[in-house]
Amino acid sequence: MSKKTILHLCADIGSDSRYYDLDEDYNVIKIGVDIGVENYFPNVDIHGIIANPVCTEFSTVAGFDKIGDFEKGMLMVNHCFRIICMSNPKWWVMENPNRGNLKKLIGKPKHTYQPWQYGSPWTKDTALWGSFNMPKPTHSNQKDVIQTPDLWVRKGRSIACLTYLHKSAIKHMPEYSWCADRILAEKSDTGIRSMCSDGFARQFKLCNL
Numbered sequence: 001m002s003k004k005t006i007l008h009l010c011a012d013i014g015s016d017s018r019y020y021d022l023d024e025d026y027n028v029i030k031i032g033v034d035i036g037v038e039n040y041f042p043n044v045d046i047h048g049i050i051a052n053p054v055c056t057e058f059s060t061v062a063g064f065d066k067i068g069d070f071e072k073g074m075l076m077v078n079h080c081f082r083i084i085c086m087s088n089p090k091w092w093v094m095e096n097p098n099r100g101n102l103k104k105l106i107g108k109p110k111h112t113y114q115p116w117q118y119g120s121p122w123t124k125d126t127a128l129w130g131s132f133n134m135p136k137p138t139h140s141n142q143k144d145v146i147q148t149p150d151l152w153v154r155k156g157r158s159i160a161c162l163t164y165l166h167k168s169a170i171k172h173m174p175e176y177s178w179c180a181d182r183i184l185a186e187k188s189d190t191g192i193r194s195m196c197s198d199g200f201a202r203q204f205k206l207c208n209l
Helices: 070-087 104-107 167-172 175-183 197-209
Strands: 004-009 026-031 048-051 092-098 111-113 127-132
Touching: 004 070, 048 070, 070 092, 070 104, 092 104, 104 127, 111 197, 167 175
Parallel strands: 004 026, 004 048, 048 092
Antiparallel strands: 092 127, 111 127
């Protein structure tokens, strides 16, 4: 039986595709900064695609919204769409912050979710576009999620927000122990802030085989 190939675009660490990577029935190809989606042309049969185009240009978070180069941001998004169209996968999903500006450019997302709905003790309002099966949340209330007391929580909030965490916080996030050294070695906090909820990644794989 041949392996199913999952293409993970704009990915270096690959938290979204982790559970496909751990399954011997799948082969995960990550296209990150070393290759660049603009340089990639699929030459194998692709079963599924996960795309995480860099969200900096679409961000509305204080500090990032001063960049706002939509044309630059859409260059990467359009290359992701090019690869998706060329591959004609069984399923595909594109992820970006729900509070960002990408939805103004490509339309309303198919689904949105919060990491705490899948057991991760933090928030990160996430939007998903594509053709895929959305996993049902495993938690319906933030209070039911096991909290991590060492994570920094903004004043007035009851739970940490991934968007505002420093990369050093990875030491207090057990679900990312497998990639903590890589996150800590990065020059910025972008890596930790872009991580997919481990619980969501697990449930997504179960719904999209």
